[in-house]
Amino acid sequence: xxxxxxxxxxxxxxxxxxxxxxxxxxxxxxxxxxxxxxxxxxxxxxxxxxxxxxxxxxxxxxxxxxxxxxxxxxxxxxxxxxxxxxxxxxxxxxxxxxxxxxxxxxxxxxxxxxxxxxxxxxxxxxxxxxxxxxxxxxxxxxxxxxxxxxxxxxxxxxxxxxxxxxxxxxxxxxxxxxxxxxxxxxxxxxxxxxxxxxxxxxxxxxxxxxxxxxxxxxxxxxxxxxxxxxxxxxxxxxxxxxxxxxxxxxxxxxxxxxxxxxxxxxxxxxxxxxxxxxxxxxxxxxxxxxxxxxxxxxxxxxxxxxxxxxxxxxxxxxxxxxxxxxxxxxxxxxxxxxxxxxxxxxxxxxxxxxxxxxxxxxxxxxxxxxxxxxxxxxxxxxxxxxxxxxxxxxxxxxxxxxxxxxxxxxxxxxxxxxxxxxxxxxxxxxxxxxxxxxxxxxxxxxxxxxxxxxxxxxxxxxxxxxxxxxxxxxxxxxxxxxxxxxxxxxxxxxxxxxxxxxxxxxxxxxxxxxxxxxxxxxxxxxxxxxxxxxxxxxxxxxxxxxxxxxxxxxxxxxxxxxxxxxxx
Ligand code: FES
Ligand code: MG
Numbered sequence: 001x002x003x004x005x006x007x008x009x010x011x012x013x014x015x016x017x018x019x020x021x022x023x024x025x026x027x028x029x030x031x032x033x034x035x036x037x038x039x040x041x042x043x044x045x046x047x048x049x050x051x052x053x054x055x056x057x058x059x060x061x062x063x064x065x066x067x068x069x070x071x072x073x074x075x076x077x078x079x080x081x082x083x084x085x086x087x088x089x090x091x092x093x094x095x096x097x098x099x100x101x102x103x104x105x106x107x108x109x110x111x112x113x114x115x116x117x118x119x120x121x122x123x124x125x126x127x128x129x130x131x132x133x134x135x136x137x138x139x140x141x142x143x144x145x146x147x148x149x150x151x152x153x154x155x156x157x158x159x160x161x162x163x164x165x166x167x168x169x170x171x172x173x174x175x176x177x178x179x180x181x182x183x184x185x186x187x188x189x190x191x192x193x194x195x196x197x198x199x200x201x202x203x204x205x206x207x208x209x210x211x212x213x214x215x216x217x218x219x220x221x222x223x224x225x226x227x228x229x230x231x232x233x234x235x236x237x238x239x240x241x242x243x244x245x246x247x248x249x250x251x252x253x254x255x256x257x258x259x260x261x262x263x264x265x266x267x268x269x270x271x272x273x274x275x276x277x278x279x280x281x282x283x284x285x286x287x288x289x290x291x292x293x294x295x296x297x298x299x300x301x302x303x304x305x306x307x308x309x310x311x312x313x314x315x316x317x318x319x320x321x322x323x324x325x326x327x328x329x330x331x332x333x334x335x336x337x338x339x340x341x342x343x344x345x346x347x348x349x350x351x352x353x354x355x356x357x358x359x360x361x362x363x364x365x366x367x368x369x370x371x372x373x374x375x376x377x378x379x380x381x382x383x384x385x386x387x388x389x390x391x392x393x394x395x396x397x398x399x400x401x402x403x404x405x406x407x408x409x410x411x412x413x414x415x416x417x418x419x420x421x422x423x424x425x426x427x428x429x430x431x432x433x434x435x436x437x438x439x440x441x442x443x444x445x446x447x448x449x450x451x452x453x454x455x456x457x458x459x460x461x462x463x464x465x466x467x468x469x470x471x472x473x474x475x476x477x478x479x480x481x482x483x484x485x486x487x488x489x490x491x492x493x494x495x496x497x498x499x500x501x502x503x504x505x506x507x508x509x510x511x512x513x514x515x516x517x518x519x520x521x522x523x524x525x526x527x528x529x530x531x532x533x534x535x536x537x538x539x540x541x542x543x544x545x546x547x548x549x550x551x552x553x554x555x556x557x558x559x560x561x562x563x564x565x566x567x568x
Pocket of ligand 1: 038069070071105106107144178179183185
């Protein structure tokens with residue numbers, strides 16, 4: 001154990017005896033704060049974490065993590081994942097900590113913490129903050145994000161005014177906690193639990209439930225034991241763990257953002273996860289969880305139905321998980337899942353009676369990109385009938401491309417009658433990838449023009465090199481890699497080109513001849529906006545594609561680095 005003898009640690013009342021006691025010193029990586037309201041519950045929860053650490057014989061040292069607030073950070077919160085990661089690596093490497101509690105919640109606060117713990121390979125345990133309580137408005141449950149997408153369409157169609165729009169949005173934010181839908185926050189916390197990094201049952205507990213504070217205490221206790229057992233992330237973050245996380249992502253109808261985050265966590269853990277794994281392991285898994293945006297319920301119902309363990313219980317029984325692997329409580333997944341059968345079948349379906357078959361994220365490729373992803377579980381019956389079930393053409397759609405260069409261009413022109421957008425069009429967003437935006441923005445789930453919305457056309461097929469919100473029910477084709485700013489296929493695409501999407505073969509191609517493509521490639525694609533901060537420039541110089549996790553490429557060579565040796 002570390003002897004922390006520096007006198008300055010005593011200036012708030014720690015005694016020399018405590019510091020020389022040889023007890024494990026446990027960092028609490030605090031992600032909550034006024035700039036990260038989704039994680040604010042951790043400001044209260046860490047009191048219980050500290051008590052757990054103390055009762056188990058450790059000494060707690062809480063420190064702040066760079067804030068990441070999904071909805072507020074501009075140009076996009078995705079920039080902060082790698083920044084918080086870098087900061088946390090330096091803290092875990094450079095300070096005298098024996099273990100760490102990662103407080104998680106809002107989308108990127110979960111992967112950034114896990115990426116850092118994997119890089120340093122210090123004993124680490126995840127404490128999720130939990131979702132907000134279910135929102136209610138005018139007799140309906142209203143979920144984070146999902147209500148925004150829905151209300152925006154109603155606003156554009158003239159069904160509600162701005163005041164009513166705001167009322168519905170506010171009703172979805174009902175208490176402390178992160179998004180209460182199966183958006184990216186709930187997905188990533190479920191992924192952390194599926195990986196085996198949190199105590200079983202942790203992810204789904206609503207933020208303000210008593211169980212949440214009880215888990216905070218037990219998490220504090222457990223990390224001290226993990227230090228004594230020298231149980232490190234490298235023993236938990238195996239390839240099998242990541243494959244299971246992919247399977248869980250499908251079964252819960254999880255966010256498309258899980259793909260780059262899982263890729264990034266795996267790479268920093270030194271584990272090989274490829275595009276093919278999403279097809280082989282993820283795609284054929286059915287949708288079991290009836291939660292918005294793919295279904296109807298919100299976080300409280302999911303928790304009471306049994307949460308992540310109940311979903312994994314179904315997957316394990318169907319032989320879809322690696323149940324012998326180790327998790328942070330020191331037990332196997334099999335032991336953790338004993339007796340975890342779901343308690344509410346309206347929310348968590350049996351494996352053989354799913355909400356949808358083949359609900360995974362479907363990888364696509366073609367002449368427009370080497371890799372992109374489609375969230376099949378959110379395809380609506382209306383969308384399916386219009387685009388994917390034409391007799392003799394099942395799963396195939398062809399349409400006219402309408403190309404937008406970034407979000408501003410989209411907002412400026414989407415209602416321009418000269419574009420003649422109709423239901424046979426495919427909306428394309430480029431310049432929205434990690435280098436282009438920069439950071440890669442959640443802008444691919446583009447809303448159709450108002451005129452189409454008024455006619456009841458709620459969504460058009462969309463393609464882009466950015467991402468989409470995990471709370472969106474749009475079956476967008478996202479994460480096109482390489483992105484247009486890196487010379488990917490979208491850079492030569494033009495409005496009016498025809499695009500053919502074939503979900504049977506996983507192809508997506510522009511019907512443009514090789515010669516024409518070559519001619520267009522020589523004319524420069526639109527330049528990305530300049531970098532406005534030092535970090536934007538650094539990020540752009542080092543970031544990879546969404547396919548491989550949008551990691552800082554140079555950072556992935558530093559694996560399992562351990563703590564700095566003491567040096568006077
Ligand atoms: Fe923070 Fe959804 S915006 S959790
Ligand atoms: Mg998001």
